[in-house]
Amino acid sequence: MNPRREAGASLTGLLSLIVLYLVLIILVLVFAGQVLNDLSFTQSSATLVILALATLFPVLLLAIIIFNLVRLFRDRAVGRPGAQLKSRLLVFFLVIVLLASVPQGILSVSFIRTAISAWFSEDTGRAIRGGQEIALSFFSELERDLSAFSESPYAMSLLDGVERQPARVWERVQGVNPMLDSFQVFSPDFDPLYAGGVEELHLSPLQAAAAREGQVARESIAGTSFLRTRVSYAPTAARDAPGDDTQVFTVILGARLPAGFDEAASRLTQALEFFIQLDRFQNNFVTALGFFYAFFSVPLVLLSFLVSFLLSDEIMRPIVSLEEATRRVAEGDFSTRILTRRGDELSMLVNSFNRMVGELERTREKIIQTEKIAAWQEIAQRLAHEVKNPLTPIRLAAERTLRKYQNASDDFPAVLETSVRSIVNEVDNLTALLSEFREFSRLPAPSMEDTDLATIIREVVATYAAEIAVPVSMEGVSDDLRVHADPGQVRQLVSNLVKNALEAVSGDGDAGRVSIHVDPVSRGDVRYCRLRIEDNGSGIDPDQQTKIFDPYVTTKRKGTGLGLAIVQRIVFDHHGQIWFETQPGVGTTFYVDLPAAAHSSQHKGSS
Amino acid sequence: MHLHRSSRIDFRKSLRSILLVLILVPALAWAQIDHSTELQVNEDYLEVNITVDGAEPEPLFANLEDGLSASIEYMIRVVEPVRRPWQALGSRVLHEFLVKYELIWDPFRERFTISTHDGAFYTFRDEADVWAFFFRLSDFRIPWTAFSDSGEPGRIRIETRAMYEPIVFVSGLSILSIFLPHSRYQSSWQTLERGVGR
Numbered sequence: 001m002n003p004r005r006e007a008g009a010s011l012t013g014l015l016s017l018i019v020l021y022l023v024l025i026i027l028v029l030v031f032a033g034q035v036l037n038d039l040s041f042t043q044s045s046a047t048l049v050i051l052a053l054a055t056l057f058p059v060l061l062l063a064i065i066i067f068n069l070v071r072l073f074r075d076r077a078v079g080r081p082g083a084q085l086k087s088r089l090l091v092f093f094l095v096i097v098l099l100a101s102v103p104q105g106i107l108s109v110s111f112i113r114t115a116i117s118a119w120f121s122e123d124t125g126r127a128i129r130g131g132q133e134i135a136l137s138f139f140s141e142l143e144r145d146l147s148a149f150s151e152s153p154y155a156m157s158l159l160d161g162v163e164r165q166p167a168r169v170w171e172r173v174q175g176v177n178p179m180l181d182s183f184q185v186f187s188p189d190f191d192p193l194y195a196g197g198v199e200e201l202h203l204s205p206l207q208a209a210a211a212r213e214g215q216v217a218r219e220s221i222a223g224t225s226f227l228r229t230r231v232s233y234a235p236t237a238a239r240d241a242p243g244d245d246t247q248v249f250t251v252i253l254g255a256r257l258p259a260g261f262d263e264a265a266s267r268l269t270q271a272l273e274f275f276i277q278l279d280r281f282q283n284n285f286v287t288a289l290g291f292f293y294a295f296f297s298v299p300l301v302l303l304s305f306l307v308s309f310l311l312s313d314e315i316m317r318p319i320v321s322l323e324e325a326t327r328r329v330a331e332g333d334f335s336t337r338i339l340t341r342r343g344d345e346l347s348m349l350v351n352s353f354n355r356m357v358g359e360l361e362r363t364r365e366k367i368i369q370t371e372k373i374a375a376w377q378e379i380a381q382r383l384a385h386e387v388k389n390p391l392t393p394i395r396l397a398a399e400r401t402l403r404k405y406q407n408a409s410d411d412f413p414a415v416l417e418t419s420v421r422s423i424v425n426e427v428d429n430l431t432a433l434l435s436e437f438r439e440f441s442r443l444p445a446p447s448m449e450d451t452d453l454a455t456i457i458r459e460v461v462a463t464y465a466a467e468i469a470v471p472v473s474m475e476g477v478s479d480d481l482r483v484h485a486d487p488g489q490v491r492q493l494v495s496n497l498v499k500n501a502l503e504a505v506s507g508d509g510d511a512g513r514v515s516i517h518v519d520p521v522s523r524g525d526v527r528y529c530r531l532r533i534e535d536n537g538s539g540i541d542p543d544q545q546t547k548i549f550d551p552y553v554t555t556k557r558k559g560t561g562l563g564l565a566i567v568q569r570i571v572f573d574h575h576g577q578i579w580f581e582t583q584p585g586v587g588t589t590f591y592v593d594l595p596a597a598a599h600s601s602q603h604k605g606s607s
Numbered sequence: 608m609h610l611h612r613s614s615r616i617d618f619r620k621s622l623r624s625i626l627l628v629l630i631l632v633p634a635l636a637w638a639q640i641d642h643s644t645e646l647q648v649n650e651d652y653l654e655v656n657i658t659v660d661g662a663e664p665e666p667l668f669a670n671l672e673d674g675l676s677a678s679i680e681y682m683i684r685v686v687e688p689v690r691r692p693w694q695a696l697g698s699r700v701l702h703e704f705l706v707k708y709e710l711i712w713d714p715f716r717e718r719f720t721i722s723t724h725d726g727a728f729y730t731f732r733d734e735a736d737v738w739a740f741f742f743r744l745s746d747f748r749i750p751w752t753a754f755s756d757s758g759e760p761g762r763i764r765i766e767t768r769a770m771y772e773p774i775v776f777v778s779g780l781s782i783l784s785i786f787l788p789h790s791r792y793q794s795s796w797q798t799l800e801r802g803v804g805r
Contacts, residue, residue, distance in 0.1 A: 281783050288782045
């Protein structure tokens with residue numbers, strides 16, 4: 001039993017990639033927003049490290065994909081099973097990935113561009129600018145009005161009597177100018193005489209003294225801005241003495257900007273800054289977004305492609321295992337089995353294959369057993385026939401001798417001598433027949449070792465050259481070819497074939513030729529030495545060709561019919577192959593493939 | 608002032624140069640700017656003055672008038688060089704100080720205003736005044752106690768650098784700084800030895 005495990009070796013890798021894929025998507029979701037908001041190279045080197053990793057990751061994925069592609073192309077080049085189908089699967093997966101991602105990418109960038117153009121149109125910009133101009137205009141007008149009022153002679157007239165009745169004056173001023181929210185009066189020594197209106201707008205005596213005449217610096221408290229102006233007032237009686245500051249009172253007039261004005265103005269300023277930047281750098285921004293889209297999406301696409309490699313592996317593995325197992329079965333290895341942990345249709349197919357091979361193995365064993373019995377029956381019949389053939393002349397010779405003896409015939413001595421010689425002859429034949437049969441039936445298991453085939457061939461040819469004067473060509477036998485075989489059995493194999501070839505041409509006079517070749521060949525992953533023995537004899541009759549390797553089948557008068565049977569048995573025991581090509585009147589060529597030794601020379605061809 | 612107290616090996620200088628090669632090509636295109644540093648030794652502190660040269664006033668004020676803002680960042684480090692054989696790794700940062708100014712034109716006040724990251728606020732009417740203030744860090748004081756973390760005060764160095772952004776991109780557009788090389792100018796680190804330690 002030779003079980004082959006069709007297990008998901010890359011299943012762990014596939015699951016890891018899927019987990020990585022999900023993590024990457026989560027990172028994209030988390031960081032995509034952060035990139036837009038915070039990415040800036042003013043930040044710490046942590047940002048650079050993240051970016052470096054984000055760059056190295058797709059580079060690493062790309063390297064793995066290239067490695068796998070190179071391996072796939074190499075597999076295709078050497079014809080590895082499943083490589084072509086895997087290539088097609090990958091192309092399908094790639095097409096699916098691109099079909100999904102390319103339109104999505106184009107759509108996203110196009111959508112961003114359209115959205116930016118639509119949301120940040122010129123009208124929006126004009127509206128924001130207009131809003132800011134209105135706010136500025138309102139602010140300036142308020143400031144101007146306050147200044148103009150405080151500097152007007154009418155205001156001075158309204159302030160008449162402020163040093164005596166400030167509250168009444170404040171009521172009068174507020175009645176004339178309702179935009180005023182506060183009113184303060186300080187004595188010439190900056191002692192507070194009166195403070196009316198909104199308390200937050202009131203200045204301390206120190207601030208009032210420090211303030212210049214006219215506009216006071218703008219101040220914001222709790223999000224509300226205040227405008228104030230300082231007015232110096234001299235009562236009518238003191239106006240006749242200019243430069244006399246001891247009679248000059250200080251009046252602070254205040255106005256409050258509407259609540260939320262500052263915040264709204266600040267937002268308008270920020271919105272305008274954003275709009276100006278986007279308007280000025282719109283194309284760069286779209287390019288940047290496209291770049292970052294690719295930055296995040298390319299690793300996902302690469303990861304998808306890498307997953308497709310593993311998926312195609314998962315799909316191909318049982319098919320490749322089946323193909324390999326089928327090939328082994330075709331080569332005669334019925335012990336092949338495939339192990340699977342899957343539970344799908346492919347698993348059912350694998351199980352069916354295993355059952356089929358099991359049935360084939362049992363059937364084959366039965367056939368072999370049956371064939372063995374039939375072969376031995378055949379051999380027994382032929383052996384009986386061969387043994388019976390000499391028994392008849394022996395019996396006839398013995399009976400003739402007995403008859404002559406009983407009749408006291410004069411030629412008894414001569415008949416006796418002839419008959420005994422004949423009997424001895426037949427017994428010798430029988431002995432030779434039985435010896436060869438014993439050799440055939442007791443052929444030992446081969447003792448394998450690296451064997452120099454050329455030397456054996458030369459020695460065998462030299463032996464027969466002394467007996468049969470037929471030219472034997474050995475030009476096709478190189479010295480560096482070695483086989484992994486039993487040297488004794490190889491010698492017997494070569495001897496039988498060479499002897500057959502020589503005997504086939506021995507009656508042809510000078511025209512007879514025998515040539516011997518040895519070629520290196522390979523079949524699948526196994527290398528062989530091919531022995532080719534060719535003669536130009538009379539060939540083998542068609543009716544004999546199917547029985548040529550059967551025991552006791554011979555075309556020669558004195559042959560035992562076991563020579564080729566022994567040759568076939570030796571070849572079989574060496575896991576080799578033997579066959580022949582023949583044409584009556586032209587000649588016969590025997591081919592024998594024997595396993596090459598591990599350190600034999602490189603094979604020149606294949607078959 | 609932002610005082611970042613730390614004591615660590617400064618891999619950043621050497622690491623950044625390596626990482627920048629690996630990262631984005633546009634990032635390599637940041638523009639350069641010059642700065643000079645003066646140190647003044649006083650009784651209680653070391654006074655650091657940094658002046659940035661080479662900025663162009665016209666685009667800066669044009670951008671401010673358009674409603675954009677600019678910023679400049681001054682970085683000051685108190686470092687101690689690492690002894691051999693680890694010298695290639697950089698220096699040990701004893702203290703790091705960061706001062707950042709952000710400059711805008713306030714249309715309501717009709718003044719240039721500079722705000723610092725620690726909340727200080729300055730206003731200027733004239734371009735010349737704001738230019739002089741913005742591109743010069745004056746009288747930055749490092750107390751001598753900052754040097755007591757080192758066993759050998761004589762080996763301590765002061766490193767300074769400035770980073771100027773003529774346009775500060777608003778949130779959401781900050782990625783533009785990667786693609787617009789002239790949106791950020793950065794000076795090289797300047798190392799000073801004299802006057803350090805008493």
